[in-house]
Amino acid sequence: MWFCRALTKVPLNQSFVRLASSGTDLKLALESKIDAERKKVAEIRKNYKDIVLSQTTIGNMYGGMRSVVALLCDTSNVDPNKGIRYRGLHTEEFLKQLPKGDCGEQPLPEGVFWFLLTGDIPTKEQCKALTQDWYKRSPLPDYAENLLNNLPQSLHPMAKLSCVITALHNDSSFVKAYNSGVKKTEYWKYYYEDSMNIIAKLPLIGSKIYATTFCGDKSKKVMNPELDWTANFVKLIGFEDETFTDLMRLYFVIHADHATGNVSSHTTHLVGSALSDPYLCFAAGMNGLAGPLHGLANQEVLKWLGDMKKEIGDTPTDDKIKEFVQKTLKSGQVIPGFGHAVLRVTDPRYTCQREFALKYLPDDKDFKIVSKLFEIVPPILKATGKVSNPYPNVDAHSGVLLQHFGLTETSFYTVLFGISRALGVLASLTWHRILLMPIERPKSISTYDLLKLIDKKKTSEAKSDCKK
Numbered sequence: 001m002w003f004c005r006a007l008t009k010v011p012l013n014q015s016f017v018r019l020a021s022s023g024t025d026l027k028l029a030l031e032s033k034i035d036a037e038r039k040k041v042a043e044i045r046k047n048y049k050d051i052v053l054s055q056t057t058i059g060n061m062y063g064g065m066r067s068v069v070a071l072l073c074d075t076s077n078v079d080p081n082k083g084i085r086y087r088g089l090h091t092e093e094f095l096k097q098l099p100k101g102d103c104g105e106q107p108l109p110e111g112v113f114w115f116l117l118t119g120d121i122p123t124k125e126q127c128k129a130l131t132q133d134w135y136k137r138s139p140l141p142d143y144a145e146n147l148l149n150n151l152p153q154s155l156h157p158m159a160k161l162s163c164v165i166t167a168l169h170n171d172s173s174f175v176k177a178y179n180s181g182v183k184k185t186e187y188w189k190y191y192y193e194d195s196m197n198i199i200a201k202l203p204l205i206g207s208k209i210y211a212t213t214f215c216g217d218k219s220k221k222v223m224n225p226e227l228d229w230t231a232n233f234v235k236l237i238g239f240e241d242e243t244f245t246d247l248m249r250l251y252f253v254i255h256a257d258h259a260t261g262n263v264s265s266h267t268t269h270l271v272g273s274a275l276s277d278p279y280l281c282f283a284a285g286m287n288g289l290a291g292p293l294h295g296l297a298n299q300e301v302l303k304w305l306g307d308m309k310k311e312i313g314d315t316p317t318d319d320k321i322k323e324f325v326q327k328t329l330k331s332g333q334v335i336p337g338f339g340h341a342v343l344r345v346t347d348p349r350y351t352c353q354r355e356f357a358l359k360y361l362p363d364d365k366d367f368k369i370v371s372k373l374f375e376i377v378p379p380i381l382k383a384t385g386k387v388s389n390p391y392p393n394v395d396a397h398s399g400v401l402l403q404h405f406g407l408t409e410t411s412f413y414t415v416l417f418g419i420s421r422a423l424g425v426l427a428s429l430t431w432h433r434i435l436l437m438p439i440e441r442p443k444s445i446s447t448y449d450l451l452k453l454i455d456k457k458k459t460s461e462a463k464s465d466c467k468k
């Protein structure tokens, strides 16, 4: 990255963090970064466009594009051996440095959004201003309330989330601006507005999905201006415990971003590259998050633990757990919550949840099973000889924490992941418009053409062997 440093004195996502300027308007704070970043990117595109980042092989194409570097993400990056970094800060660093809620020890999701968007750690005052801004944007239009009241109660909460976000496209400020002919360099302003409106409405949307699905409650709810974004959500779903509120802050902060290559983030970005508005982009991302190999794994973990307890009891021996793990593998299923496409160590997002559990629920029976799995599963997965990362990921832990505090409806868990993921993918999406990223269009190849190519390569190799 030598050329980047040469281009500007202070890159936005460098690893040392500046404190934010004193203003409390996030849009102005963001705007103040734009000229320098656009200039930097324009220079990179002009002068260094031929530098090779990585090559694509046939193995990459059939292997889900692992290790192909082809996407831009300034909000976060994933180090295989150290985990996620938000704007250059590792998990333990951003958990420590971001402003905390009024009760508890965990950072405010408001601060994460500010940080991901601007690269600056906000002050508590700036977080409070953002809470107020989101509060003003939070009310749901009647058509969204009606839609959620009338979707089948049995519809999966993630499908409900996707439906209502898609419907809110009706109010997109980007669509209006685009139709009125606004300039391309100004698109980001409307992406920002739509993104802020989505995030602001998520506590009401999430709680409405919870109420209609699990309680048959169709009443209209409103946010409380005295509470932060997370505390509002927790109250709206009927919980009072301050430790649980703190847990939800931790949850929303650590699930927010994981670079652009994962399915939910990449989908959001890809759909945005066609200039679909943030509602359509985020809904698409949520459809990807709803897959069992991605965000739905948090629901799958609890289902799997439930099946395990039914079969071997809720205080199982190590040997019984080993047998159950082996049985799962033999039946051709994955062990949910273990493995990762990029990480090669225990996910630090798992570790910080474990630390929370050790502090607040060390004697919880399910936590004890999760702790045993932490020891038992990796050697078994390693022994298969094919699993690239045998260690637990973020989803291996979250469910037992939620269960402990009484949030037992497992099909709701991926909605919580989605609410959090909005912070990262919408910050990134706004930046993609700021940086004028073009429509994404990688090239595809047919098996027929691939075979022709292989044949050609073999012939030329044979010819060069003959010459030798």
Ligand code: CMX
Pocket (backbone or CB within 6 Å): 262, 292, 293, 294, 295, 297, 329, 333, 334, 335, 336, 337, 338, 339, 340, 341, 342, 381, 386, 387, 388, 389, 393, 394, 395
């Ligand atoms: N249990 C059993 N087998 C596993 C496994 C697991 N937890 N993780 C990987 N494998 C298997 C793969 O299915 C694959 O098998 P085949 O060659 O027979 O197809 C093989 O090991 C190699 O896969 P890999 O390179 O290790 O993993 P991938 O990058 O292909 O996939 C992931 C990554 C996360 C999809 C995979 O580890 C998995 O399915 N884990 C369980 C589901 C899960 O927890 N997902 C959540 C991930 C985090 C998130 O996005 O929220």
